[in-house]
Amino acid sequence: MSDTAVFAAGAVVWRIVEDKLRILLIHRTKYRDVTLPKGKVDPGEMLAQTAVREVHEETGIKVHLGVPVGVSRYWMRPKRQKVVHYWAAEATDAAIRASSFVPNGEISGVEWVSLKKARSHLSYPVDVEILDNFARLVEDGVLRTFPLIALRHGKAVGRSDWEGSDATRPLTDRGHRQASAIVAPLRAFGVKRIVSSDAVRCLQTVAPLERKLRHPAKVTAKISQDAWEDGTGDIRAVVGHRVRARKPAVLCSHGPVLPGILSELALATGTMHGSYVDSASSLEVAGFSVVHLSATNPGSGIISIETHTPKV
Known part of the structure; x- marks a missing residue:
């Protein structure tokens, strides 16, 4: 700015x-x-x-x-x-x-x-x-919409500084501040549901939002980095369910997994995969992309995508 x-x-x-x-x-x-x-x-x-x-x-x-x-x-x-x-x-x-x-x-x-x-x-x-x-x-005919939000976890302890498994790496102090900072912006879009990777850094990122919503996240390994790396993930199932549910939701995952999440959102809505989809998946830590879908006209595809990054 x-x-x-x-x-x-x-x-x-x-x-x-x-x-x-x-x-x-x-x-x-x-x-x-x-x-x-x-x-x-x-x-x-x-x-x-x-x-x-x-x-x-x-x-x-x-x-x-x-x-x-x-x-x-x-x-x-x-x-x-x-x-x-x-x-x-x-x-x-x-x-x-x-x-x-x-x-x-x-x-x-x-x-x-x-x-x-x-x-x-x-x-x-x-x-x-x-x-x-x-x-x-x-x-x-696409005025009434609902958002599906792809969220990258907050700043985590680096792999070289962590002796445990990758999935247990926690957030840094900055990461925790980011997790708190994104609660109000995410709620601005009416988020009702949270889906999170089972990695600690993702769970800690959505924890402040869970407390505010008073609703626990649905935790799944299907959008985790470990599953993405070993080929056992199932991004399509997670994204497809959220598209069919037609309720505002946030999906918290990892940098390497986000392109797959955005691609599946485009595929599930019949939207041509353009450069804007790739751009929306290139998120900084604790950044998120809001994908707006029509609530009344499912054949309309992705209406709009916007990206936000916390200042923390």
Whole structure:
């Protein structure tokens, strides 16, 4: 990230009311404008985490992120660029009922409007461009999605520094910090299930997320590095099950195994294997790639892939 840029994140929040699509707009008090919910990244945050937090702070609605819908860039005074990442995010009826929003010094009001009215109400062309990206998802019938997330374990003790078996190598202190740092970003995508290699470094990586979800990981040797090296793994079975389950899940594995996981995701969804699939599998330690799949149109293949790396 550039020192001369200000980074922010937000969402095009949507809902279906009586079979009609509605978009959430906010009216800002200070600027007297109409825009999409967004805000600046707090120190130590990852962008997805920021988007969910800002939507909640500005509208009172808790959302999970769907497909990324673009990045807007514009100049601020004095000569600083603002870079805002946006996702689509469905607001469930339960989340709307739970909202405690009241007009305040920052946001004077919120409104749900049609896509057409949203275009005419928004104050800035950069917001309209994001809305146009969102509209293409609607036109393609792939707005409602679910994520499958390929996660590489955190930083582990090196092989040369460990006397035990490779599978028992633990995380370093940095690895444990990374494991904690990725909990909120993973939860931003609505993760409900965890599947993990049985290697200690993977189990320790998902442990903080397990505690937050209050749901144990499904542990399997089928996506372990040992099984990959000796040819006894079964990535296809694990990936196929998660695709059929159609629930947000994270699969924690190893650098050499990740290309196989991404390839099987492409194969299982009928998606052409392109360079973007290879790029998504080249993850740094504790990095993860979010593969968005249609929840309503299984033949649509992979809708989008995005990659995130913790700052720790």
